[in-house]
Amino acid sequence: MGKVSIPITNDFCPQTLFLYGTYKEDGTPNFGLFCWFSYIWDSELGVMACIGGEKLTKDRIHATGVFSANLVTEAILPLADYFGNTDGHTAEKMDIKVQTRKGAVLDVPILEASPLAFELEVFQSVPLHDGEVYLCKIRNVLVDEKLADDGKTIEERLQAIAPVRTTCRTYFSWAGQSMGKWGEPGQTVKHP
């Protein structure tokens, strides 16, 4: 089969999604949706995350040096998409019903409805022209008890949480079906 060169893109390279949680200046939580997230090795497992442009999440990471990364699953996709398409600088963004708790190790908000969260502390940041890369120590991994149940196979546990993947500005279920374009699932999230 022949090969063709196409314009620079990461289309067809699925990514896992995370909601980054930070506390605002007034102590209330804020969440944004992120996919430029991967892992690094430096004597121990760590995380690298890139944030482009100006975002409240970026301001709060600068101010506190810590954040949580909460895995996005099919059950919370509408909420995640809403958080990814609503600017945290708008006063009403967090005027919706979300249950959170404080991290077990760091002072970061954890989203109850996500089955897995990393508690992250930035140890180095690399400012770029219009973005910034954060290198982070994983201070804790907090999971729902069902994920730590060794009586279930890995396949059963993954199917139970059903992480969402994204590529081509489209969300995909764990089974690989389209769950809508970016900006679509979040339209069902309503302010009370």
Ligand SMILES: Cc1cc2nc3c(=O)[nH]c(=O)nc-3n(C[C@H](O)[C@H](O)[C@H](O)COP(=O)(O)O)c2cc1C
């Ligand atoms: C599917 C999806 C993935 C995203 N991934 C990133 C990312 O990796 N980096 C980034 O800077 N912004 C990303 N965004 C944009 C932010 O989520 C968006 O700017 C959001 O409003 C930030 O929230 P905040 O203003 O409360 O920080 C993504 C948005 C969507 C819909």
